[in-house]
Amino acid sequence: MECRHTGRLLGLVLAALLLLGSLPYLLPGYQLRLFTEIIIFSLFAVSYNLLLGYAGLISFGHAMFFGIGAFAVANFCNHISGIPLLAAVALGTGLTTVMGFLVGCLLLRVKGTPFALLTLAFNALFYAIATKWYPVTGGDDGLIIEPHKVNLGIAVIDPSKGPDFYYLTLIVLGAAILACWYFTRTAMGRTVVLMRENEDRLRFLGYNTMLARLILFTISAGLAGLAGCFYTIFYAFVSIDALSIDMTTTVLLMTFIGGTGNFAGPILGVGAYTYLQNLLSELTDSWPLIMGVLFIIMVLFTPGGLVGIFKSLAQRFARRPGSADQ
Amino acid sequence: MSIMAVKDVHKDFSGLKVLTGVDFEVKQGERFAIIGPNGAGKTTLFNILSGAFRPSKGKVLFGEQDISTKPPHLRNRMGMSRSFQITNIFKELSVFANVLAGVRSSRGMRCHLLRRPLADKGLVERTEEILERVDLLDERYTPAQELAYGQQRALELGITLSTDPELILLDEPTAGMSRQETDNAIQMIQRVTASKTCLIIEHDMNVVFSLADRISVLHYGVILACGHPEEIRNDQRVKDAYLGEEEL
Numbered sequence: 001m002e003c004r005h006t007g008r009l010l011g012l013v014l015a016a017l018l019l020l021g022s023l024p025y026l027l028p029g030y031q032l033r034l035f036t037e038i039i040i041f042s043l044f045a046v047s048y049n050l051l052l053g054y055a056g057l058i059s060f061g062h063a064m065f066f067g068i069g070a071f072a073v074a075n076f077c078n079h080i081s082g083i084p085l086l087a088a089v090a091l092g093t094g095l096t097t098v099m100g101f102l103v104g105c106l107l108l109r110v111k112g113t114p115f116a117l118l119t120l121a122f123n124a125l126f127y128a129i130a131t132k133w134y135p136v137t138g139g140d141d142g143l144i145i146e147p148h149k150v151n152l153g154i155a156v157i158d159p160s161k162g163p164d165f166y167y168l169t170l171i172v173l174g175a176a177i178l179a180c181w182y183f184t185r186t187a188m189g190r191t192v193v194l195m196r197e198n199e200d201r202l203r204f205l206g207y208n209t210m211l212a213r214l215i216l217f218t219i220s221a222g223l224a225g226l227a228g229c230f231y232t233i234f235y236a237f238v239s240i241d242a243l244s245i246d247m248t249t250t251v252l253l254m255t256f257i258g259g260t261g262n263f264a265g266p267i268l269g270v271g272a273y274t275y276l277q278n279l280l281s282e283l284t285d286s287w288p289l290i291m292g293v294l295f296i297i298m299v300l301f302t303p304g305g306l307v308g309i310f311k312s313l314a315q316r317f318a319r320r321p322g323s324a325d326q
Numbered sequence: 327m328s329i330m331a332v333k334d335v336h337k338d339f340s341g342l343k344v345l346t347g348v349d350f351e352v353k354q355g356e357r358f359a360i361i362g363p364n365g366a367g368k369t370t371l372f373n374i375l376s377g378a379f380r381p382s383k384g385k386v387l388f389g390e391q392d393i394s395t396k397p398p399h400l401r402n403r404m405g406m407s408r409s410f411q412i413t414n415i416f417k418e419l420s421v422f423a424n425v426l427a428g429v430r431s432s433r434g435m436r437c438h439l440l441r442r443p444l445a446d447k448g449l450v451e452r453t454e455e456i457l458e459r460v461d462l463l464d465e466r467y468t469p470a471q472e473l474a475y476g477q478q479r480a481l482e483l484g485i486t487l488s489t490d491p492e493l494i495l496l497d498e499p500t501a502g503m504s505r506q507e508t509d510n511a512i513q514m515i516q517r518v519t520a521s522k523t524c525l526i527i528e529h530d531m532n533v534v535f536s537l538a539d540r541i542s543v544l545h546y547g548v549i550l551a552c553g554h555p556e557e558i559r560n561d562q563r564v565k566d567a568y569l570g571e572e573e574l
Contacts, residue, residue: 186442194419
């Protein structure tokens with residue numbers, strides 16, 4: 001059953017890739033930028049959902065890793081002359097992964113509410129450091145970067161050009177998102193779900209659940225850092241907003257709106273959130289108010305998020321009884 | 327040869343002395359039962375054996391090794407596996423996923439970042455084999471929480487067997503079952519623990535006398551008597567302390 005499912009999904013992914021590849025020819029520049037942003041935030045939200053949806057760990061501090069990646073890449077680009085862009089991204093991601101590991105070690109023994117509060121505290125700590133550490137973060141002014149061109153031998157990618165950067169983002173972050181999807185199928189990915197369901201039982205089956213949680217936290221942090229790197233390059237600028245509590249709330253909202261019970265949920269959520277925000281901010285300055293109301297309505301009435309709505313619609317049209325394919 | 331030895335185990339819970347010097351040995355290949363009235367310390371003892379608690383004093387040996395301070399996951403990897411009195415399964419996952427969890431653990435596929443358990447034929451076949459042994463193969467895709475109570479107990483047993491343990495620890499395997507369900511469970515336990523070593527904690531006399539090769543009676547934190555079912559049945563101290571009101 002699982003195999004057929006995988007095959008169908010792979011076909012779907014290929015068709016989607018084809019469509020995504022031709023987007024620069026179909027969309028005007030402005031829309032393409034929006035789409036690039038969606039890809040960046042998709043990776044951020046997918047990495048967040050590995051914690052929230054798959055492991056059942058509510059983190060209020062995921063932006064700290066996004067922010068660390070964002071500032072790391074800015075500093076590497078500005079201070080190491082001649083560093084290739086992708087090397088800066090790799091270093092930034094690596095640094096974030098190490099930070100994820102260190103923070104994860106301190107969070108090892110906690111779950112549930114203490115976990116949520118501690119991640120919030122760590123995020124606040126990192127934010128406080130960032131506001132004061134002027135040489136590294138630029139304080140309230142932020143940092144401007146000039147990303148170098150990426151020379152691939154056969155082609156040169158200029159990150160400041162919309163389509164060029166779109167392809168770079170699509171390939172690198174698209175691969176990362178696919179890797180996340182594969183991760184959910186691996187032994188480790190399944191272990192995470194078992195841990196959410198019944199961690200106590202798992203310990204009596206030979207699993208070191210603390211180690212498993214640490215591995216997951218580290219991976220999730222590294223992926224958020226990678227998204228953060230691209231965020232900085234995309235805007236050619238980074239400010240302390242990147243690791244603010246606001247950013248954490250944003251990724252939480254995006255993931256929730258899309259639905260946490262499904263891999264595609266967060267991606268859908270990011271798309272909906274970004275387009276809606278874009279639309280509303282053209283109409284009114286108080287767009288966060290409307291977004292907030294929408295979020296409350298969604299949490300109250302559609303706990304499964306957008307994916308949940310689509311699923312129940314599909315079921316209604318197909319007229320078959322609900323199947324529990326968890 | 328003994329597979330597990332318990333030596334002078336004590337357990338205090340902030341002054342409340344639950345176990346006050348428990349000694350016994352479980353021999354390779356036997357079914358060993360511990361019985362005792364409510365409050366005798368059976369569950370506490372069981373938790374010490376499986377690693378949920380540490381003894382306040384004394385030792386638990388597995389083979390030659392002192393495992394008194396080893397965490398549960400390491401004990402499991404050494405070859406022992408426990409069941410739970412209150413059904414402790416992965417409720418929202420399929421029956422198959424429940425058993426697969428233990429099967430892949432015993433093959434070292436716990437946190438592998440590349441390999442997929444469902445793509446591994448050996449794991450899938452082994453899981454199906456265990457499901458068949460506990461009569462749940464037909465329910466493999468059913469979410470565990472939708473099973474009937476008796477089937478959930480069978481799944482509990484299946485999960486316990488899934489790591490292929492040398493020593494199986496069963497905590498009141500027939501708790502909450504009807505007479506009929508209990509009889510079926512006894513047969514199933516006899517079948518799946520054949521040629522294995524098994525330690526059972528049980529309240530139900532019928533279950534103990536039909537399953538156990540040897541029995542220890544736990545009473546107020548110490549072992550009152552230890553012997554074959556017939557010896558226990560006829561032991562005057564046991565009759566006085568515990569079995570007096572029950573017809574044996």
